[in-house]
Amino acid sequence: MQDVIILGTGNVAEHLFKAFSSKDSVQVTQVYGRNSESLKKFSAYTETCSDPKTIKDAAIYIIAVNDMAIAPVSKLLSNKKGIIVHTSGAISIDDIASKNAGIFYPLQTFTKGKTLDFKSIPICIEAKQKSDLIELNKLASSMSDHVHEITSEQRKKLHLAAVFSNNFTNHLYQISKDLCKDSGLSFSLLKPLIKETADKVQYIPPKDAQTGPARRGDKKSIESHLNLLKNKKQTELYILFSEAITKMYEEKL
Amino acid sequence: MQDVIILGTGNVAEHLFKAFSSKDSVQVTQVYGRNSESLKKFSAYTETCSDPKTIKDAAIYIIAVNDMAIAPVSKLLSNKKGIIVHTSGAISIDDIASKNAGIFYPLQTFTKGKTLDFKSIPICIEAKQKSDLIELNKLASSMSDHVHEITSEQRKKLHLAAVFSNNFTNHLYQISKDLCKDSGLSFSLLKPLIKETADKVQYIPPKDAQTGPARRGDKKSIESHLNLLKNKKQTELYILFSEAITKMYEEKL
Structure with missing residues (x-):
């Protein structure tokens, strides 16, 4: 069982949350968002928080926020030991100032309210540490048949x-x-x-x-x-x- | 029963032929093509001819050739009484020098060997004579749920x-x-x-x-x-x- 915390409440966060929720091997233990209103859609299913101090420990943190917010949000996790990934296609792995930094990039266009079959969606992963890459591969493979290890340049x-x-x-x-x-x-x-x-x-x-x-x-x-x-x-x-x-x-x- | 002759042996001709062949209300009585080699794929199913003089009488002639050839091919039918249509999006109805001229334009991209469901393909029709439009509507409706009467300008x-x-x-x-x-x-x-x-x-x-x-x-x-x-x-x-x-x-x- 991999425990995951999602940071962000937008489209990608919601699609990932739904996809993980249907997997026995993954548990989303918390969703963090600044706006408590937009956390409501998650609160019936898992713990939510809008105070960064209350973010729990987890094996993997997924930052699913807009590109500009990735670096500041990653700083909220500076004392955490888990792997910290973002979901953006455009942003460098170095925007996450952690040795546990990684990427979890689902290559798809996500529409509010439109369910997608994650099995066919390519998930591109990257990690600074080999052991983290293995964990991310495990997580990605739990939802998709198309997991690719690619570099930030690619x-x-x-x-x-x-x-x-x-x-x-x-x-x-x-x-x-x-x-x-x-x-x-x-x-x-x-x-x-x-x-x-x-x-x-x-x-x-x-x-x-x-x-x-x-x-x-x-x-x-x-x-x-x-x-x-x-x-x-x-x-x-x-x-x-x-x-x-x-x-x-x-x-x- | 509407009897139809198709002029042309390319992609559009073949797709139309197959679509008509599955309809009881339409009979393709002949396929004309200059090249007897390319007529072979039709000859097991209907009469074919490569001599314009042997083109038979029919209610509707469908010219499914490349844009440049529409005018010359339509001239082969100058003594025919049936409705003469072409299948092009770009060419004017006036390229067919006949008072029975019309348009039968299926708005789709046709790939060799890839079967399409004609039911969902829009067919745009036009005719110089009202009675011909009714016939074309009947023909188009036999294969598609989306028949549109539009002008050449449209x-x-x-x-x-x-x-x-x-x-x-x-x-x-x-x-x-x-x-x-x-x-x-x-x-x-x-x-x-x-x-x-x-x-x-x-x-x-x-x-x-x-x-x-x-x-x-x-x-x-x-x-x-x-x-x-x-x-x-x-x-x-x-x-x-x-x-x-x-x-x-x-x-x-």
């Missing part, structure tokens, strides 16, 4: 890749929605396409899945699309993507 | 939106894959995130689903990401997306 690059795959992709969905709206069409028309596009690259490399005017060098369609676009940023993105795709397949020839 | 805009949601999104997946590769990481790490990102906007508007450094105005992370990027086009895209996302949420405040 994690930063992975987080950057995730920004392209998630943040920027979502913005493309937003642009698509705006374009539909301009024509009095519902965004729901595009939803099956969006789903299939994401599904396709689960099995086919994106390079092989690429289609469209830029892929086939169809300058007439590109020109006609540019004539339809009225928004400057959308036009710039269209041009930049078309150039990038054209370049990629020219290089391939 | 269809062009929808196709443009699909380029953002599919073509450009897929290129973002490609960039993510390249970034993983640079760090010795597998693209499979990102696959659950890609799937969940697409799944999220099935239920939540993309504006509400947006996360990431640009969304929260986190200039430090943006700067650190830009330092990691070595490819010029990737850097340009990163900057442009970050500006566009920042602008969108500033406007919202």
Whole structure:
């Protein structure tokens, strides 16, 4: 049995709490949060505290707060012997000033109220000490089939890749929605396409899945699309993507 | 029973053929293609022909060829009385020089060998004549629960939106894959995130689903990401997306 304390009450904290709660090998013995109101959702299931002095001892502390708060929150644990990890893709392991520092980074987008199957979510771990890495591997493996030991440098690059795959992709969905709206069409028309596009690259490399005017060098369609676009940023993105795709397949020839 | 002739032997032609074949209310009586080799996959199931003179009479002709070939292929049908439609998002109804011209545009990305459930695929229809529209609606409704009558102008805009949601999104997946590769990481790490990102906007508007450094105005992370990027086009895209996302949420405040 691994005893865990979660620091933070947001989306990631809540998803991790739920995932751990269903495991016999893990017990979340406490949740810490500054705001006692946001602790309420946990208090029916475990002990909660908003006073840092009352944080108990545990084998593993998981800091699931926003990036800027990781360093200050980790300082609340300076006298603790347990492993102290954060869950961020972007922040260095050194933001946790402890020899027991580690990383527990679940690579997924978490939505309030939407349950996820942690089994398929990659969890990237790192630790300053070998023995801590073994403990973190045990914890991560209890919830996920995809545990990866990666370095902070790799994690930063992975987080950057995730920004392209998630943040920027979502913005493309937003642009698509705006374009539909301009024509009095519902965004729901595009939803099956969006789903299939994401599904396709689960099995086919994106390079092989690429289609469209830029892929086939169809300058007439590109020109006609540019004539339809009225928004400057959308036009710039269209041009930049078309150039990038054209370049990629020219290089391939 | 509606009898249909398909002109074309590519991906869309094959997917439509398979979808129609499972319907009692539709019969594909012939498939036309210039290349007799590519007709082979149809010939076990229906009549095929590669000589335009032997194209039979039918209620509906579906031209499922690449955009550039639509006009010339439609001319092969100049003496036919049936409705003549094409399946392209980008091409005007007027490329078919017939008073029986129409559109039968399934809004989806079709992958060779990957079966799709047509029930959920939006089919956008258009016809020059009201009576033809009724026939096309009947045909489309036999395979899909989502039939939409839209104009050529709307269809062009929808196709443009699909380029953002599919073509450009897929290129973002490609960039993510390249970034993983640079760090010795597998693209499979990102696959659950890609799937969940697409799944999220099935239920939540993309504006509400947006996360990431640009969304929260986190200039430090943006700067650190830009330092990691070595490819010029990737850097340009990163900057442009970050500006566009920042602008969108500033406007919202």
